[in-house]
Each structure stands twice: as C-alpha cells, then as structure tokens.
Amino acid sequence: MKRSNTTITDIAEKLGVSPSTVSRALHDHPAISDKTKKAVVRLARKLDYQPNLLALNLLQKKTNTIGVVVPEITSYFFSSIINGIQDLVNPMGVNMVIGQSNESYKEEKKIIQTFRAINVDGFLISPSSKTKKFDHLLAIKENNIPLVIFDRDCEGVEADKVFVDEYSGAFQAVEHLIKTGCRRIAHIAGPPTLSTARHRLKAYKNALEKHKIKVDDDYILTCKGFTPKHGIAPTKQLLGLEKCPDAIFAINDGVAIGAMYVIKEAGVKIPGQISIIGFDDDPHSSYFKPSLSTVWQPTYEMGMLSARLLMKKVNAKSHDPKIRVESLFPELIIRGSSF
Amino acid sequence: MKRSNTTITDIAEKLGVSPSTVSRALHDHPAISDKTKKAVVRLARKLDYQPNLLALNLLQKKTNTIGVVVPEITSYFFSSIINGIQDLVNPMGVNMVIGQSNESYKEEKKIIQTFRAINVDGFLISPSSKTKKFDHLLAIKENNIPLVIFDRDCEGVEADKVFVDEYSGAFQAVEHLIKTGCRRIAHIAGPPTLSTARHRLKAYKNALEKHKIKVDDDYILTCKGFTPKHGIAPTKQLLGLEKCPDAIFAINDGVAIGAMYVIKEAGVKIPGQISIIGFDDDPHSSYFKPSLSTVWQPTYEMGMLSARLLMKKVNAKSHDPKIRVESLFPELIIRGSSF
DNA sequence: CTGTTAGCGCTTTCAG
DNA sequence: CTGAAAGCGCTAACAG
Numbered sequence A, B: 001m002k003r004s005n006t007t008i009t010d011i012a013e014k015l016g017v018s019p020s021t022v023s024r025a026l027h028d029h030p031a032i033s034d035k036t037k038k039a040v041v042r043l044a045r046k047l048d049y050q051p052n053l054l055a056l057n058l059l060q061k062k063t064n065t066i067g068v069v070v071p072e073i074t075s076y077f078f079s080s081i082i083n084g085i086q087d088l089v090n091p092m093g094v095n096m097v098i099g100q101s102n103e104s105y106k107e108e109k110k111i112i113q114t115f116r117a118i119n120v121d122g123f124l125i126s127p128s129s130k131t132k133k134f135d136h137l138l139a140i141k142e143n144n145i146p147l148v149i150f151d152r153d154c155e156g157v158e159a160d161k162v163f164v165d166e167y168s169g170a171f172q173a174v175e176h177l178i179k180t181g182c183r184r185i186a187h188i189a190g191p192p193t194l195s196t197a198r199h200r201l202k203a204y205k206n207a208l209e210k211h212k213i214k215v216d217d218d219y220i221l222t223c224k225g226f227t228p229k230h231g232i233a234p235t236k237q238l239l240g241l242e243k244c245p246d247a248i249f250a251i252n253d254g255v256a257i258g259a260m261y262v263i264k265e266a267g268v269k270i271p272g273q274i275s276i277i278g279f280d281d282d283p284h285s286s287y288f289k290p291s292l293s294t295v296w297q298p299t300y301e302m303g304m305l306s307a308r309l310l311m312k313k314v315n316a317k318s319h320d321p322k323i324r325v326e327s328l329f330p331e332l333i334i335r336g337s338s339f
Numbered sequence C: 001c002t003g004t005t006a007g008c009g010c011t012t013t014c015a016g
Numbered sequence D: 001c002t003g004a005a006a007g008c009g010c011t012a013a014c015a016g
Helices: A008-015 A019-026 A034-046 A054-060 A076-092 A105-117 A137-140 A165-178 A196-211 A226-237 A253-265 A299-315 B008-015 B018-025 B035-048 B052-060 B078-094 B105-117 B135-142 B166-179 B195-210 B228-239 B255-265 B299-317
Strands: A067-068 A096-101 A120-125 A146-149 A162-163 A186-189 A220-222 A248-251 A275-277 A294-296 A324-327 A332-334 B066-070 B095-100 B122-125 B147-150 B161-165 B185-189 B220-222 B247-250 B274-277 B294-296 B325-328 B331-333
Touching: A008 A019, A008 A034, A019 A034, A054 B052, A067 A076, A067 A105, A067 A299, A076 A096, A076 A299, A076 B095, A096 A105, A096 B078, A105 A120, A105 A137, A120 A299, A137 A146, A146 A299, A162 A165, A162 A299, A165 A186, A165 A196, A165 A248, A165 A275, A165 A294, A165 A332, A186 A196, A186 A226, A186 A253, A220 A226, A220 A275, A226 A248, A226 A253, A248 A253, A253 A275, A253 B331, A299 A324, B008 B035, B018 B035, B066 B078, B066 B105, B066 B299, B078 B095, B078 B299, B095 B105, B105 B122, B105 B135, B122 B299, B135 B147, B147 B299, B161 B166, B161 B299, B166 B185, B166 B195, B166 B247, B166 B274, B166 B294, B166 B331, B185 B195, B185 B228, B220 B228, B228 B247, B228 B255, B247 B255, B255 B274, B299 B325
Parallel strands: A067 A096, A067 A120, A120 A146, A146 A162, A162 A324, A186 A220, A186 A248, A248 A275, B066 B095, B066 B122, B122 B147, B147 B161, B161 B325, B185 B220, B185 B247, B247 B274
Antiparallel strands: A294 A332, B294 B331
16 A cells, blocks of 8 residues: 555546635535535545645645744653643644754754744744853744743743743742741752743842841852752752751752752751752652652643743734733642751 | 745846756756856855745655654653654754653554654654554554654564663563562562563563562552552552562662652661662662662663664665664663662 | 636756 | 756635
8 A cells, every 4th residue: 555645636536626626625615515515525535535734834834833942851841841832732733843952052043943944833942041142032033933932031032931930939938948947048059041040049039138047158059950960069068068058949859859869968867957949849859758848830831821822923813013921820849858 | 024035936036047047056956057056056145045845845745854652751761762863863854743642542543643644754653551453553554654663562563663672671680689689579560561561571570480489479560650659559569468578670760769768658678678679760760868779771872773763764765675673782770779 | 616727936857 | 058847735816
C-alpha cells in the first residue's frame, strides 16, 4: 500500500465534477445540492481522502503551528508549562514546535529565526537568563507575529505577558520564616538578569525590612543554575559564616535540595538549626526528609493562559494592538523543612 | 514594518529576469552566468529574501519536521531523550513536534493521526503502557513513512528500534544486592505491558535463580506509575509482610524514592535493614539521604541514535526495507542506599 | 447550483 | 545561459 494521496481532483474526476464542487461539498458550503454533496462525501470517505494541509498552509500563509521557546525542558517547571500549552492548543488543531535555548541568547535567537522560517503562527517565549538584548523579540513584534512572553519578563518589550506573582510568593515565604522565629535568614538568589530572581530578592529584602531585620549582604548569594548541584557551593559558604544563618530561602526547589543535602551532611538539623524553603514545588520535594517547604506555582495554568492569549491574537481578524498582562497566584506550602 | 514577504518573483521583476533564473542563481545552479548570479544574490540579501518553506513543502511533499511521540515529557527520562533527538535533528534543519500520549492508547493514536495529517517526514515513537494493538504503527509502516521505535518495544512491528539493554542493567542491579548479602529481595515491577518492565522482571528472576535464591511471588508487586507516590502502597505492603524483604529493586528511581520515604518513615534503616536500588538515575537521586543506588541509562544517546536512524531513512533515496535494531548499555551506579 | 480561472511561491522540464 | 510553462493541492472570486 502506498502513501494514500487521494486529492480533491481525484475524486472530482471520478465523479465527473469540478474540483471546486468537491471542495464546496467537503466544506458544507451553502450553494451545493444535497445530492452531489452526499456523493462527494461518500466517495471521499471511501477513498480515505485527507486534505493536504501543506497546500492549505501555502494558500493561507498559516501553519497552525506555534513556536514555544523555553530555556530547557528537563525541569518539571517548564515541562509542566508545556503540558498546559499543549492541552490548550491541541484541541484547536494546532501543533507546537519546541525550542530550548539552554539559557543562551545566541541559541534563543537562532531558534526564533528557524521558527520564523517555518512560518509559525505565533510565539510563546520564556527568555534565557542571558538574554539582555531584545532585538529578536522586537523583530517578531515588528513583523506582526503574535507573541506572548511568559514567566520571565523582558522589560521594554511590549507584548502580551503572563507571570506568576513571584513577589507575593517570595514575601510569604520569607515572612513565614520570620514568623517561625528565624532572624538570620539567607537567600540563595538566581541570576539578576532574571525578572523572577529580582522579584524574589526584592520580596526577601522587603519582608526583612518590614520586620525590622537588617539585610545582611553576607547572607545573599547568587547561584549559577537551578539544579541541586548549584546549591552546594553557596550553602557551604553560608555554613562557613561566622554567624551561620538560621534559615535559607532558596531561589527554587532544585537549589534548596542541594542546600539540604549539604546541611544534613554537616550534621546540622533541619529545621531547628536551619529552616529551608524553596520555590516551584518540584514533585520530588515532598519525599525528602524533612520534606521541603516551598512555594507552589501554577505552571500548568500559566501554560494554558499564555497559549490562550496567543491563540486569541493568532485568530484575531485584525491586528489588535491591545496588550494584556496577566498575573497568577502562587501558594505557600509548609512542609517539614520549616516550622 | 510588515511581515517581509520578498518572493523570488519580486526580485526577478526588479532585475528584469525570470523567476527561474533567480531560483537558479540562489541555488548555485551550474548553468548561470556569474554576473546575473551575483546581482541576484546581492539583491536577495538586500531585500532580506527568505525562501518560503511552505511553498517548498508543497512542492516536495516534505516538511522537514519529524513527529516525536512519548508517554510524557515531565520525567527526566523522556525529556533528556528529547534533548538528544533535538540536538541531532536541529543542525540538519529539521524540527520536531512532540506529542504526549499520557500512557493512553487512544491519545497515542490520535497524535499519530494528527502528525500524519501535518505530513511529518517520520516518526519517533515510544509507545504508551496501554498500547497492545499496533494498528496505528503498522499503518505508518504501510504508508512507507519512516518510523523508529525507542525504549519500549512493540513486538510484531517491524521497524528500526533502539533500546537500552534493560536486562543487563537489571541483572547487574539484583546481583549487586545479592553479592552484598541480601537474600529476601523484592521487586516493585512496572506494568507487564511494557517490554522494559518485563525485561527487568525477568532479569530479577534469573539473577535470583542463578544464585539459588527462591523466587517468591509475595516479593513481586506491580506499581501503577513511575512517580514517588506510586511507590508508596507497594512498599507499605512489603513492609507488612511476615518476612520483610531485606532489599527492594524498584522499576525506576521515582518509585524507589517513594519506597525510601515509606521505609524511613517506618524507622527502618537503609541500607542495613533494607537496601534499595532504582533505575534511570534521576538527577535528584544522589541528593537523598541515603543517596539512591540506581542503573543509569544513556537517554540522551538513545535520543540521538534513534533520530540518526530515522533521518537516515528519511533521507534515503529509495525505500530501504532493511531494519536495524540497536542496543545501548546501561551502567550500575552504587550509592548510599545499598552496600 | 456548478464550472472556469487564477494564484499561493517555488522548482523543473523543455525550448530556445 | 535564460525564459516560458506547468504543476504541487487547494480555495475563492467570477461567471454562468
């Protein structure tokens, strides 16, 4: 059996009608007799006719494909966002291509170029931590290709955006530590290029200030990545401090898990001597001992919402310059690594 | 600025030549004068000409897109396979669309239909655990669409395949437990529809037999999924046994992590009273206390190799019926949860 | 209600 | 070396 290539012309010929009639019959066009319509539909089914989407794409200059650009997909955080996107978009008959920037501006730019070359209908982008120039994103806008930025902000790029209210999540987390008696609270921060990291850092400082606790720069370290191994060095440094902190607020669960490892290894008690709190609610986090307190983020919902905004722009008849910025709410989850 | 739509005809008109000449100039066709070629190339660059891939797709009936179908992408296992695929395929100018079956035969079938509709050039598939009928895969073959099956086997489907030698990995793991003194070794197995689960189970039994240890059905339980929570119930059951096992070989790290949690909660020592070993080498596994012994699988390499086989078929001039089955080697990693 | 025509952007014979 | 023409599969005016 060969690749079934029944075309509209094939069935037109067999029925002795014109291709346009077939096309109309297949699309419930009003101006068509019931008889020919039935005949066409029946034959189409019999021959297992499948419309050639490539022809449609060319005709409509549309691919029903969106491009999703993320730093990486191996973390639960981004992969569950992708799930949300997928679940919104697939039922509409649109597919997605995924590109990973691996936190590199150059790769990100290349991916966007590729995706533009294949004519994606729109972009869903969470920029890399190295992205400081936004020329590639602005170029998307200039060409009137729909764009939604999610999770990580690019200040200065006017586009639909979907975020989590990081500030609120982080503030709650730090305040929780304070309320449970911690006074020397350290923060293992993320790269300052990331809006998310900046917001969490700011919330950390503000929460301390609100409770009249001095912000001590020795307690603020920056990590280079988001996996457990990136939490190792900063935590060792904190443990070596004259005044060892009594709590650590880590940029995310990955880093927090690395921190817990080092701390337990050092024979320091969690909580009691040091409380720990992470961010993201990684599915592994509740299975550590102690289980990790964290801030849950609505990742799946963020994916859905971003995709919804995008598809709205994609399907809009006319170019709508209105810009929407949405914010979703995180949730503090107290587990065993804090009181 | 509008979407730049310089076409080959545009530049032909401006130069007073024919579109075909432009096309030739742009493709280093031999029959073209250096002068016109230069002129064309220069103008093309100036106008930022980008070939319209949609037109090419229609013409060549090719999309330079492959379809990747996996059970899910939120696990490190599959997401790192996807990384391997991506890294092999992107440099060749081909993109991939990803579909998640969520371990459902029905969804898997639907994804394949969608991907066939958008004319992917080939398929890379790891079937769902519920997939027992292979009609959808056979249909791919029948239509001469290149197909590579990876990680999970579909016996009876003749296609290129790439696996990890699960048997060897599992055998080593169990033998390691035996050699370190364990005699009542339990196995939390995966769904028997999965070739991977069957091979691991078989290796488990054979390793015991080789060392004259009786296979006890009470020690063989099946879990319903691959995350820590799926390890909870089976482990509790094992702990409740009259003769509590002195080791557990879990189908994967996720389940092993759930098992460790329950065991620690019960105040039973790991190792000492119970040794644990998982499978997959999840990046979190080394950060538990004790760190989890496991069997590492070359996931990234599996993705690369699968993609390489696929692209070979895709790019083959003529249909090559030869079938390749490749096997990659896992590696036992001893950490703290076993001696 | 139906057929004809044109065209999406490109490549590829086939003639010059 | 270059141009004209055909066609990939489909839709959408425009005529009947």
